[in-house]
Amino acid sequence: MLLGVTAADKEAQAEALAEKIAKLRVFPDESGKSNLSITDIEGEILIVSQFTLYADTRKGNRPGFTDAAPPEMANALYEYFIEYCKGRFKKVGSGSFGADMKVRLVNDGPYTIVMETSSV
Numbered sequence: 001m002l003l004g005v006t007a008a009d010k011e012a013q014a015e016a017l018a019e020k021i022a023k024l025r026v027f028p029d030e031s032g033k034s035n036l037s038i039t040d041i042e043g044e045i046l047i048v049s050q051f052t053l054y055a056d057t058r059k060g061n062r063p064g065f066t067d068a069a070p071p072e073m074a075n076a077l078y079e080y081f082i083e084y085c086k087g088r089f090k091k092v093g094s095g096s097f098g099a100d101m102k103v104r105l106v107n108d109g110p111y112t113i114v115m116e117t118s119s120v
Helices: 011-023 071-086
Strands: 034-036 044-049 091-094
Touching: 011 071, 044 071, 071 091
Parallel strands: 044 091
Antiparallel strands: none
16 A cells, blocks of 8 residues: 555544555455455555655646655654554555655556545
């Protein structure tokens, strides 16, 4: 998952997001219906910090990132989210906050979901 953090986010939102992800039924059951959660299949999760999810492109041609949390705050909440998830999921991997990482993604399946903590 790609995790963006805003200045309004707190630990309670991080916990609520992790709980929602743990219960989200997006994996197929024996009939091929999306009835299983990552918890049901004992799946693994990879968490990568991605402040660019909050790029504002409404004005001009250069994205603005004023909605993204300041780096110190975002890193603290990112690390908190990782630790919380380690107690919730079978295996949790993570990227390095602020690093210029090369991440390969195979989007295998019908789902790409954007989740905001205000709606969790």
